[in-house]
Amino acid sequence: MSEKGHHPAPLSPVEQRVAALEALLTERGLVPEGFIEEITRRYESEIGPLNGAKVVARAWADPEYKERLLTDGTAAIAELGFGGPEGDHMVVVENTPAVHNVIVCTLCSCYPWPVLGLPPSWYKDPPYRARMVREPRALLAEMGCPLPGEVEIRVWDSSAEVRYLVLPQRPPGTEGMTEAELAGLVTRDSMIGVARL
Amino acid sequence: MSTPLSLSDLDLPRRNGELVFDAPWQSTVFGLAAAVTDNAFGGDREPFRQQLIKAIAAEPGRPYWESWTAALEALVAALPEQPAP
Numbered sequence: 001m002s003e004k005g006h007h008p009a010p011l012s013p014v015e016q017r018v019a020a021l022e023a024l025l026t027e028r029g030l031v032p033e034g035f036i037e038e039i040t041r042r043y044e045s046e047i048g049p050l051n052g053a054k055v056v057a058r059a060w061a062d063p064e065y066k067e068r069l070l071t072d073g074t075a076a077i078a079e080l081g082f083g084g085p086e087g088d089h090m091v092v093v094e095n096t097p098a099v100h101n102v103i104v105c106t107l108c109s110c111y112p113w114p115v116l117g118l119p120p121s122w123y124k125d126p127p128y129r130a131r132m133v134r135e136p137r138a139l140l141a142e143m144g145c146p147l148p149g150e151v152e153i154r155v156w157d158s159s160a161e162v163r164y165l166v167l168p169q170r171p172p173g174t175e176g177m178t179e180a181e182l183a184g185l186v187t188r189d190s191m192i193g194v195a196r197l
Numbered sequence: 198m199s200t201p202l203s204l205s206d207l208d209l210p211r212r213n214g215e216l217v218f219d220a221p222w223q224s225t226v227f228g229l230a231a232a233v234t235d236n237a238f239g240g241d242r243e244p245f246r247q248q249l250i251k252a253i254a255a256e257p258g259r260p261y262w263e264s265w266t267a268a269l270e271a272l273v274a275a276l277p278e279q280p281a282p
Contacts, residue, residue, distance in 0.1 A: 118227075
């Protein structure tokens, strides 16, 4: 990098490794021009939890859509134009007054990209991955989502080919809202299952 | 309506959206894995996922994107010598 005069900071070891990978893969013709910039832009500004919020709002507003969503998540999500990597086998799990669902990937970081974007850092960290399976009720309470003892917690491990999305309960008092207004209520964390609305 | 709270040991986000990459090398290595998946494995993400699982299991405390980098290095090391024409 010294030939670029304007880049005085030395690269860290991991930056050097990534630069070496980039050089090697580019030389082998595996990285089309502009590919990295484009995919970064898409995941930073286009593909994110707003997609999932639209799916949830549609399900709240349209009972027939909700039924399709719970029967075949991938197809129903595709109806709204969302699909792609990490979204081939989507299963939507519905929260009810008696059941609370939460998603985790115990082995790595599998996550429903088309509807939630890339996972937040805590989702990928060992404490969440281990504790959500071992002691979900305690962890959810620590995360600001305490649940009454009678509510059953179902933990869905995304480590198979399946990617899960939680359909949160529609908040009371939202009966008159439009679908767009409803979408504005839906948070990423509620679709992971670490928050309730 | 409850608001998600922060948890010190998990560094929970407070907002619905957060920056997904903390540094340019992270987005680069993310994009490189996607490029290899698309162009050397026909879009099949499983080979990379298996390497990522191994990399995380090998050093559970390592920062996530460093494990991702190690996984990509292992995947690339196993590629055939010559690229497809």
